Amino acid sequence: MNLDADDFTLLGLPKAFALDRAKLDAAWKALQAHVHPDRFAAEGAAAQRVAMQWAVRVNEAHQRLKDPLKRAAYLCQLAGVPVNAESNTAMPGDFLMQQMTWREALDEVGNALEAQALLDEVSAERRERLERVTRLLDVDGNAAQAAQEVRALMFIDRLSDEIDSRLERYEDQL
Numbered sequence: 001m002n003l004d005a006d007d008f009t010l011l012g013l014p015k016a017f018a019l020d021r022a023k024l025d026a027a028w029k030a031l032q033a034h035v036h037p038d039r040f041a042a043e044g045a046a047a048q049r050v051a052m053q054w055a056v057r058v059n060e061a062h063q064r065l066k067d068p069l070k071r072a073a074y075l076c077q078l079a080g081v082p083v084n085a086e087s088n089t090a091m092p093g094d095f096l097m098q099q100m101t102w103r104e105a106l107d108e109v110g111n112a113l114e115a116q117a118l119l120d121e122v123s124a125e126r127r128e129r130l131e132r133v134t135r136l137l138d139v140d141g142n143a144a145q146a147a148q149e150v151r152a153l154m155f156i157d158r159l160s161d162e163i164d165s166r167l168e169r170y171e172d173q174l
Helices: 007-011 021-035 037-043 045-066 068-078 093-108 112-140 143-169
Strands: none
Touching: 007 021, 007 045, 021 037, 021 045, 037 045, 045 068, 068 112, 068 143, 093 112, 093 143, 112 143
16 A cells, blocks of 8 residues: 555545445445554554554545545546636636526525525536536546536535525525
8 A cells, every 4th residue: 555646546446537435435444444543552653653644544535535526626636637726717708607697696585495496506507517527537538627617616516505505594484
């Protein structure tokens, strides 16, 4: 085992966006059982420190791969195309217009049904974009375009959180 191995290699999984969550969780549990510091209690402090490093690394890999956006961003990074969401906010004009439309719709939401309808629309767009990311990464090998989709998905997730917060205000109406 190599601490510097990519997350997929570390967990013995194919390097792909489409990932079987059950296989990911099983690989994580098996590796975690193998490197857990408690297994090295009788071997002294140095062995426990090394085991702790391994356990942390395995947990980090699992956390990154189980989240679709983190996994997509990681695959883009591995392909030499970091997402750079903090510094690269460029988006196609049609998506910028869609963002403005959604923001206006959220500002105008007046009840739970309207909020839920907006959330349903945004969630459908999220599903479509995740399918696009799957194709771009696993079929086309187009990490540059996938990185742009990841940035769009990050916006969609933030907007979905805001809509969820608005829905919580209307809980009694549901």
